[in-house]
Amino acid sequence: MDLELSPDQKELQAAIQRIAAPFAAAPAGDSSHWLDGMPLYEELDSAGFLRATAMEEYGPLGGVLLLETASGLPWSVGTGGAALVAPLATGEDLPGPVAIAFDGRGDVVRHLPVARTLLVVGDDEVRALDLAGAQVTPLKTIFADPFGSISQHEMMKGRVLANVRPADVLKWWSVAVAVEIGGAADAALARTVEYVKIRRQFGKPIGGYQAIQHRLAECQVLVSATRMLARRAAVTGDATAAALAASYAEAAAGRVTYDTQQFHGASGLTREIELHFFTYRLRSLQGELAGIGASSLRAADMRWPRRSEGGEARAEKRRVA
Amino acid sequence: MPISLHNVSDTAKGYNDPAYWELHDMDFRWTDEQVAFRQRLRDILAAALPADWGEKSRYDTSSSYVSQFSRTFCPMLAREGLLIPHWPVELGGGGMDPFHHWILGEEMFYFGEPRSYQYMNVNWVGPAILQYGTEAQKREHIGRIASGEYIWCQGFSEPSAGSDLAALTTRAERRGDGYVINGSKIWTSGASLADYCFMLARTGGPGTHGISVFLLPTRMPGIDIRVVPSFMGQHSFHEVFFNDVFVPDEMLLGEQDKGWSIVRSVLHNERIGQPRYVLSMRVLDHAMNLLIERGEDSNLARSRAAQARAGLDSARWLAMGVIDRRAKKEPVDTSTNIARYALVTADRLVADFLCDFLHDDVVADIDPLISVGFRRTGSTGLAAGSAEIQLNLISKHHLLLPAVA
Numbered sequence: 001m002d003l004e005l006s007p008d009q010k011e012l013q014a015a016i017q018r019i020a021a022p023f024a025a026a027p028a029g030d031s032s033h034w035l036d037g038m039p040l041y042e043e044l045d046s047a048g049f050l051r052a053t054a055m056e057e058y059g060p061l062g063g064v065l066l067l068e069t070a071s072g073l074p075w076s077v078g079t080g081g082a083a084l085v086a087p088l089a090t091g092e093d094l095p096g097p098v099a100i101a102f103d104g105r106g107d108v109v110r111h112l113p114v115a116r117t118l119l120v121v122g123d124d125e126v127r128a129l130d131l132a133g134a135q136v137t138p139l140k141t142i143f144a145d146p147f148g149s150i151s152q153h154e155m156m157k158g159r160v161l162a163n164v165r166p167a168d169v170l171k172w173w174s175v176a177v178a179v180e181i182g183g184a185a186d187a188a189l190a191r192t193v194e195y196v197k198i199r200r201q202f203g204k205p206i207g208g209y210q211a212i213q214h215r216l217a218e219c220q221v222l223v224s225a226t227r228m229l230a231r232r233a234a235v236t237g238d239a240t241a242a243a244l245a246a247s248y249a250e251a252a253a254g255r256v257t258y259d260t261q262q263f264h265g266a267s268g269l270t271r272e273i274e275l276h277f278f279t280y281r282l283r284s285l286q287g288e289l290a291g292i293g294a295s296s297l298r299a300a301d302m303r304w305p306r307r308s309e310g311g312e313a314r315a316e317k318r319r320v321a
Numbered sequence: 322m323p324i325s326l327h328n329v330s331d332t333a334k335g336y337n338d339p340a341y342w343e344l345h346d347m348d349f350r351w352t353d354e355q356v357a358f359r360q361r362l363r364d365i366l367a368a369a370l371p372a373d374w375g376e377k378s379r380y381d382t383s384s385s386y387v388s389q390f391s392r393t394f395c396p397m398l399a400r401e402g403l404l405i406p407h408w409p410v411e412l413g414g415g416g417m418d419p420f421h422h423w424i425l426g427e428e429m430f431y432f433g434e435p436r437s438y439q440y441m442n443v444n445w446v447g448p449a450i451l452q453y454g455t456e457a458q459k460r461e462h463i464g465r466i467a468s469g470e471y472i473w474c475q476g477f478s479e480p481s482a483g484s485d486l487a488a489l490t491t492r493a494e495r496r497g498d499g500y501v502i503n504g505s506k507i508w509t510s511g512a513s514l515a516d517y518c519f520m521l522a523r524t525g526g527p528g529t530h531g532i533s534v535f536l537l538p539t540r541m542p543g544i545d546i547r548v549v550p551s552f553m554g555q556h557s558f559h560e561v562f563f564n565d566v567f568v569p570d571e572m573l574l575g576e577q578d579k580g581w582s583i584v585r586s587v588l589h590n591e592r593i594g595q596p597r598y599v600l601s602m603r604v605l606d607h608a609m610n611l612l613i614e615r616g617e618d619s620n621l622a623r624s625r626a627a628q629a630r631a632g633l634d635s636a637r638w639l640a641m642g643v644i645d646r647r648a649k650k651e652p653v654d655t656s657t658n659i660a661r662y663a664l665v666t667a668d669r670l671v672a673d674f675l676c677d678f679l680h681d682d683v684v685a686d687i688d689p690l691i692s693v694g695f696r697r698t699g700s701t702g703l704a705a706g707s708a709e710i711q712l713n714l715i716s717k718h719h720l721l722l723p724a725v726a
Contacts, residue, residue, distance in 0.1 A: 001348060001349070001350065001351055001352070001355065001420050001641070001645065002348045002645065003348075003349070003638075003641060003642050003645040004645060004649070193720050193721075193722065196722065197721075197722065197723060204723070205723050207722040207723050208722065208723035208724065208725055209725070210713075210716075210725050213712065213713070213716035213720070213722050213725070214709065214712040214713075214716070216716065216720055216722070217662070217711075217712040217713075217715035217716045217719075217720065218662070218712065220659065220715055220719060220720060221659050221662045221663050221666070221715070224639060224656075224659050224663075225635035225638075225639055225659075225663050228635065228638045228639055228642060229631070229634060229635055229638060231349075232349045232634075232638055235348065235349050236349050236350065241634070243627070244627065244630060244631040244634055245631070247627055247628055247631045248628075248631040248632070248634070248635055251628065251631075292624075292628070293620075293624050295627075296623070296624040296625070296627035296628050296631070297620055297623055297624045297627065299627040299630065299631070300609075300623035300624060300626055300627040300630075301623065303609075303626075303627065303630060304606070304609040304610070304613060304618070304623065304626065306613070306618065307613050307614075307616075307618075
């Protein structure tokens with residue numbers, strides 16, 4: 001048991017943060033819905049950071065540390081697929097960025113317009129689609145990352161990855177979503193905490209009101225716990241822990257989004273400040289894996305295996321009766 | 322310092338190679354030695370607890386049954402070297418690290434704490450006496466704590482001093498070679514079971530500077546103890562009245578008027594002192610097994626159970642983060658308050674789950690585990706400093722928000 005980053009891991013984290021530093025803020029006066037962080041992605045890639053997970057001194061935490069930092073930047077740097085999910089779930093070195101979609105749900109896929117590979121998670125198989133030449137339609141959204149759609153026909157052109165289980169992709173995708181929610185929620189909270197220290201109403205900073213303090217303190221608990229559970233799931237590679245981490249994070253995302261927006265007042269609903277990059281990223285992450293109900297159910301089915309198919313029906317019957 | 326990650330493929334192990342998962346330093350797994358320690362505790366508990374422990378104890382730390390049980394159970398643990406395994410060897414302990422202490426707590430709390438309130442002795446009463454006590458006080462108390470003979474209670478809260486503990490008004494007036502105590506305590510857990518009380522009284526002016534700690538027997542002339550019936554447990558709450566109780570100087574712990582610094586260190590040990598989530602995890606597993614057996618494990622129930630479990634996991638691993646800091650001898654920080662608040666919210670999810678999906682069992686009060694899971698939740702946000710105080714401390718010391726006017 002050792003819950004501290006090792007010196008190697010701390011050094012890696014610091015190095016990632018150094019490279020990311022120029023991207024810590026949005027350009028002044030910019031009012032985009034999302035900022036294209038591909039230049040940073042390429043810089044991280046050429047320096048080898050996207051392959052940190054493969055290095056024994058970092059392990060899965062290599063990818064986690066990268067994703068924690070990346071998801072806390074206003075710029076969209078889609079490292080989760082290439083740095084964490086693809087290597088650990090497929091063992092393959094797929095060209096990144098790597099987007100991920102459920103089979104049959106190609107309408108709204110995060111990072112698809114900038115990705116080079118699409119992982120398609122089916123019921124029984126996993127496919128990898130080389131996106132060079134694939135027909136991808138970018139979507140216009142307000143959700144802080146690039147989204148695109150792709151037809152089912154195109155998705156099925158991907159090659160089937162032998163011996164790769166859909167459950168493993170789902171596991172690492174859950175870890176990635178939990179890590180990203182932790183990073184984005186941390187960034188949203190940090191900006192809000194600074195804001196309530198300077199925003200004054202009724203003659204004092206609004207951060208001096210207990211009504212606000214307690215809710216922000218609760219957000220801090222959610223952020224700390226999200227990060228801890230996500231790291232634990234990554235380091236242990238445990239599927240139940242991954243589903244639980246996603247479930248916890250998805251609940252936290254809604255709450256942190258609401259409170260951080262609320263305490264920014266009306267300006268939290270504009271593009272004049274950076275908050276929207278994190279709140280809208282949180283909102284899209286919240287449902288990327290079909291939401292808290294689905295993640296929780298996955299965790300429950302692993303923790304408490306079902307005895308029979310009939311449980312749901314009998315429970316329904318009893319409730320009606 | 323630049324860091325180069327080129328040529329990684331040369332060092333990469335296959336992800337399916339078990340060795341890959343053993344290589345990194347941050348580690349959420351127990352060592353073989355820790356696993357063996359836990360197993361030893363489980364074997365001892367299996368042998369020591371009666372088969373109908375659940376029925377007899379109702380998992381109630383404060384019951385007469387459990388407190389009586391502790392008077393033979395704790396001496397047995399002491400003989401096995403398991404009562405104070407985390408105390409230094411020179412003080413009769415096992416010199417084990419805080420993780421072993423925590424494993425011990427988890428295994429005990431899984432059964433509703435068969436040590437009864439003696440868990441407080443070994444967690445903080447003993448350490449406080451070791452740190453602040455005179456040689457005579459150590460001679461008098463440490464041996465008894467270490468051998469599992471005595472039950473202690475904590476005389477802190479008063480009718481007008483709960484969260485604002487420093488407002489306490491029970492007075493200890495100087496008289497001759499000692500003090501005369503007048504006043505009252507309330508919500509004192511286990512007072513009618515206890516042999517000794519670790520109590521606070523005002524010896525000086527108002528505020529934190531005039532408070533002293535006394536170590537006094539509960540059976541002294543002038544002390545009147547009454548049970549406050551509650552939903553929490555048989556002897557969870559008491560009122561303790563002090564009417565001209567004379568205590569000699571030898572019962573003062575540390576310096577007169579300097580008790581607050583002792584209290585502060587005690588509270589830090591207490592906030593993350595009990596792995597309460599362990600029993601809640603057990604209750605939740607038990608509840609789900611009941612629902613599965615009855616064919617009532619709907620998707621809705623499953624989903625809600627997992628959300629409660631995620632909360633309990635967060636409480637466990639945030640607490641483990643606190644223990645990790647303790648093990649590394651890092652100073653106490655707000656991770657303690659954060660972990661405590663996570664526990665409060667998690668316990669609430671468990672109670673909500675029980676009320677929603679095991680309504681009949683909760684109301685009928687026949688299944689000890691379901692009942693304790695429901696009942697205990699009520700006190701999680703109050704014990705060891707209220708949930709709102711935890712939020713105040715996170716706001717002030719972690720988020721560094723401005724003081725509330």
